[in-house]
Amino acid sequence: MPLARLTRITSPWWFLVLLVTLVISILPLSALFKPLFDGSSLQTLLDPRIQNLLKDTAQLSGTAAALAFLVGLPYAILVWRFQIPGAFYFKLCAPLPLLLPPLLLAQAWHGLTGWDAAWMTSFTLGLAYAPLPALLAARSLQNQSAASHEAALLAGGPRRALWEMFRTAIPGAVFGSSLVFIFTSTDFAVPDYFATVGDKFSVYAAEVFHQFRDQDWTAGARASVPLVLLGLIVLAGSMQVERKWGAPDFGTGRRAKPLRLTKKYYRIGATLLALIGALFLLLLPLSRILWETGAGGPLSDGTWLSRSAEGFSAAFNRGRADLLRSLGIGLAAGGITLVLAPFWAHKLLHSSSRKKQFILLFLSLPLLTPALGLGISAIYVFNQSSSHFFYSSIGLPILVYAGRFLPIAVFLLHERFRRNPPEQEEAATLAGVSLITRIFRYHVGPHKAAWLLAGALVLAFSVRELDLAILLPASNASAAVRYFNALHFARDNFVAAFGILMVLILFLPLMIYAAFHRARHD
Amino acid sequence: MKLAPPLLALLAIGACSKPADLVVYCSLDQVHSEPIIALFEKETGLHVEAHFDVERNKTVGLVNRIFAERKHPYADVFWNNETAHTIRLKRAGLTSAYSSEQTQGIPKEFRDPEHHWIGFAARARVILHQSETQEFPTLVHEIGQSPVNSVGAMAAPLTGTTLTHFAVWSTLFGRKAVLTWLKTARDSGLGITSGNADAMRRVCEKDFPWCLTDTDDAAAAQDNGFDVSVHYPGQSKEFPAVLVIPNTVCILNGAPHRAAAERFIDFVTSASVESYLAKSRSQQIPLRPGVEVPFGRPQPHIDFAMLTIDWEAVATELEALSPEFKKLFLR
Numbered sequence: 001m002p003l004a005r006l007t008r009i010t011s012p013w014w015f016l017v018l019l020v021t022l023v024i025s026i027l028p029l030s031a032l033f034k035p036l037f038d039g040s041s042l043q044t045l046l047d048p049r050i051q052n053l054l055k056d057t058a059q060l061s062g063t064a065a066a067l068a069f070l071v072g073l074p075y076a077i078l079v080w081r082f083q084i085p086g087a088f089y090f091k092l093c094a095p096l097p098l099l100l101p102p103l104l105l106a107q108a109w110h111g112l113t114g115w116d117a118a119w120m121t122s123f124t125l126g127l128a129y130a131p132l133p134a135l136l137a138a139r140s141l142q143n144q145s146a147a148s149h150e151a152a153l154l155a156g157g158p159r160r161a162l163w164e165m166f167r168t169a170i171p172g173a174v175f176g177s178s179l180v181f182i183f184t185s186t187d188f189a190v191p192d193y194f195a196t197v198g199d200k201f202s203v204y205a206a207e208v209f210h211q212f213r214d215q216d217w218t219a220g221a222r223a224s225v226p227l228v229l230l231g232l233i234v235l236a237g238s239m240q241v242e243r244k245w246g247a248p249d250f251g252t253g254r255r256a257k258p259l260r261l262t263k264k265y266y267r268i269g270a271t272l273l274a275l276i277g278a279l280f281l282l283l284l285p286l287s288r289i290l291w292e293t294g295a296g297g298p299l300s301d302g303t304w305l306s307r308s309a310e311g312f313s314a315a316f317n318r319g320r321a322d323l324l325r326s327l328g329i330g331l332a333a334g335g336i337t338l339v340l341a342p343f344w345a346h347k348l349l350h351s352s353s354r355k356k357q358f359i360l361l362f363l364s365l366p367l368l369t370p371a372l373g374l375g376i377s378a379i380y381v382f383n384q385s386s387s388h389f390f391y392s393s394i395g396l397p398i399l400v401y402a403g404r405f406l407p408i409a410v411f412l413l414h415e416r417f418r419r420n421p422p423e424q425e426e427a428a429t430l431a432g433v434s435l436i437t438r439i440f441r442y443h444v445g446p447h448k449a450a451w452l453l454a455g456a457l458v459l460a461f462s463v464r465e466l467d468l469a470i471l472l473p474a475s476n477a478s479a480a481v482r483y484f485n486a487l488h489f490a491r492d493n494f495v496a497a498f499g500i501l502m503v504l505i506l507f508l509p510l511m512i513y514a515a516f517h518r519a520r521h522d
Numbered sequence: 523m524k525l526a527p528p529l530l531a532l533l534a535i536g537a538c539s540k541p542a543d544l545v546v547y548c549s550l551d552q553v554h555s556e557p558i559i560a561l562f563e564k565e566t567g568l569h570v571e572a573h574f575d576v577e578r579n580k581t582v583g584l585v586n587r588i589f590a591e592r593k594h595p596y597a598d599v600f601w602n603n604e605t606a607h608t609i610r611l612k613r614a615g616l617t618s619a620y621s622s623e624q625t626q627g628i629p630k631e632f633r634d635p636e637h638h639w640i641g642f643a644a645r646a647r648v649i650l651h652q653s654e655t656q657e658f659p660t661l662v663h664e665i666g667q668s669p670v671n672s673v674g675a676m677a678a679p680l681t682g683t684t685l686t687h688f689a690v691w692s693t694l695f696g697r698k699a700v701l702t703w704l705k706t707a708r709d710s711g712l713g714i715t716s717g718n719a720d721a722m723r724r725v726c727e728k729d730f731p732w733c734l735t736d737t738d739d740a741a742a743a744q745d746n747g748f749d750v751s752v753h754y755p756g757q758s759k760e761f762p763a764v765l766v767i768p769n770t771v772c773i774l775n776g777a778p779h780r781a782a783a784e785r786f787i788d789f790v791t792s793a794s795v796e797s798y799l800a801k802s803r804s805q806q807i808p809l810r811p812g813v814e815v816p817f818g819r820p821q822p823h824i825d826f827a828m829l830t831i832d833w834e835a836v837a838t839e840l841e842a843l844s845p846e847f848k849k850l851f852l853r
Contacts, residue, residue, distance in 0.1 A: 049849075196720040197729075200678070202852050210680065210848060217586055297726060300747025318553075372586070379590035388594060466576065470583035473596060476573040484576040485552040492746065 024403035031380035035218035061184040067126030072133030108285035116198025133176030137169035149256035178238035292496035311493030330462035333401035334455035345413035375471030397475035409454035542571035544782040598777035609837035641768030643806035651732035666707025675713030676734035689840035741805040
């Protein structure tokens with residue numbers, strides 16, 4: 001019996017998953033549907049000014065996505081598939097840039113290089129989001145089957161083996177890069193910053209922002225339609241790449257171990273390359289940010305150290321409560337996606353191409369819609385006399401964030417689930433194993449690291465979310481609002497110190513876990 | 523059943539929110555407004571739930587939120603760091619009138635004639651220049667109109683106080699004159715930044731010798747140890763006064779905690795709060811006569827005169843000019 005038919009067996013769990021997904025993904029958006037699907041929104045595309053803005057945005061985002069791919073993929077291969085000195089620390093560095101607000105990185109890069117103009121937007125955002133393709137590629141590489149790797153090595157030597165690594169990692173990296181494209185195309189702050197420090201240029205996200213500001217909010221929603229479409233095209237394209245390149249790799253047995261480079265020069269070269277990657281991804285901008293915690297003008301009082309200490313003290317005292325609150329909201333949102341994402345990844349696995357596209361649209365809408373629009377729509381939906389209590393509670397941001405970032409977790413897990421042998425689930429289904437067990441034991445089980453990464457990404461993006469944090473009552477007292485509020489007013493020491501504190505608080509549990517994990521294995 | 527615990531947890535978390543005695547939406551920088559709100563809490567014993575906007579969003583977030591919440595108002599008070607959006611809210615019928623002995627102490631040119639909003643603690647539009655720079659425009663009209671006056675910077679008049687500034691100019695000199703002036707300035711090689719703070723930073727970094735900005739940004743530059751000075755444009759026979767843009771505060775229509783909102787308005791427009799803001803790092807300019815300004819800083823009405831503005835007319839101009847400015851600067 002074909003597996004597709006077997007999965008059609010009705011399950012009460014599916015109703016529940018669908019219901020919860022509708023509540024977190026579609027319900028908050030529902031007030032936007034009319035303006036979002038209003039045909040007149042596409043008429044603006046006839047305006048040459050709008051066409052130019054869209055063209056520039058697509059170019060800029062495409063360049064950022066390409067850069068993230070070109071940096072992230074080789075970095076993942078070097079660090080996860082080769083035995084190089086310090087690999088453990090290079091791996092630890094990889095997710096860190098995702099925890100830093102891109103605007104802070106933009107300021108750091110400008111401070112370091114003095115460069116500006118539109119291409120610096122692509123450069124900064126490409127590097128800021130390069131961990132996405134790197135981490136997604138790394139998850140694939142960690143599970144590369146030893147059999148396919150050894151076969152490649154025997155058949156074509158190291159080159160063929162290297163190609164096999166690329167082939168294994170490309171679908172994940174492409175999906176990561178498509179996310180980079182989406183985040184870059186909707187970013188207003190970083191292009192705005194580089195347009196400020198250099199020659200003036202504009203992006204389409206600025207047009208959306210000004211429509212929200214000048215007109216009624218439905219005009220903003222209508223203006224965002226081209227960006228939503230652009231994002232959908234890119235996501236659909238990345239799924240095509242995954243279908244073409246992500247040939248199932250049924251490596252449930254032995255996994256390929258990191259390669260030992262026998263020649264000393266190769267080892268030194270690979271380490272240097274990884275070091276350069278880590279420098280650009282994290283160490284250079286982080287050093288600059290650290291320096292800014294104590295930087296001041298020529299007439300400043302005190303030393304660098306005293307100013308830096310003051311910055312950290314202010315950040316800790318004023319921002320501690322907000323940081324913990326953001327962390328709590330992010331953890332809860334991440335927790336919800338950890339439950340829901342495996343179901344949807346499993347559904348995608350067993351869906352026809354057309355159905356898959358529909359699910360893609362259904363799940364991606366909250367991510368592709370500008371946060372400003374999503375937040376306003378959520379206000380219209382939940383600020384009713386009957387739901388006023390929930391509206392003012394922390395439950396609302398948790399719900400909206402979970403819905404917004406759910407597709408990231410779903411697509412990441414879908415890429416992993418494709419590598420599981422279908423016979424295993426088919427046999428389990430015939431043996432009467434429940435849907436829950438099949439999903440969580442046979443699919444999530446072998447990919448626990450990817451599953452946790454999905455939750456961690458949702459946590460990181462929730463903590464960084466600004467527009468929704470301003471709009472939803474219970475999330476206003478958040479790290480993102482405090483950080484950006486201070487950023488405006490030249491509180492440079494505080495801003496830099498608070499940025500570093502955000503990274504530390506988010507990253508410390510992971511570092512401690514990694515250190516213990518390593519000690520146990522050693 | 524595995525889904526039950528997180529869903530129950532969600533509901534439990536939702537049930538833990540503490541009700542507030544007053545909800546304030548505030549677009550003045552958190553670092554300056556938070557202590558004032560804390561002081562109000564201490565004095566009155568009321569629990570205030572404060573929500574803040576960020577300048578990157580040019581205060582658009584909270585204003586959009588007030589519009590979206592109009593059927594079931596959540597906030598009681600909107601404390602805006604400028605005037606235009608407050609008047610926009612008033613015109614949309616989202617504000618409510620309030621007047622008291624305390625608010626009457628603010629000069630009437632900074633109050634709404636129908637008592638929907640009250641202005642207090644203002645920022646002035648000034649030229650910030652590197653202290654060693656001797657050549658900078660002394661009047662706003664000179665900016666970008668000659669090669670020597672085009673080497674500085676100003677923010678694009680798309681948002682914030684720069685947008686308000688040129689809307690004011692339009693009420694004084696006419697739309698056509700302002701648009702022509704801005705087009706010349708844009709094409710002159712003048713540095714166009716996205717905000718006043720960015721223009722200020724570039725002067726501190728010595729990218730530009732001077733910029734048009736607000737007094738609070740200028741104060742931040744000096745506070746951060748940069749060798750910069752402030753020039754109050756105007757003060758000539760032809761242009762005798764400086765543009766100052768006050769904070770505004772209003773009670774929202776249908777405010778759930780009206781009595782507490784009135785107490786807050788009286789508190790925030792008081793002489794003591796104006797004095798506190800004048801002494802703070804943002805160096806706001808008090809509007810009440812007699813409120814002390816720290817020694818060494820320019821005294822309003824003595825060291826500089828303030829323009830008298832018809833703010834309703836400015837709001838009208840702002841809405842009319844905004845699309846024109848977008849065509850000029852959002853390309």
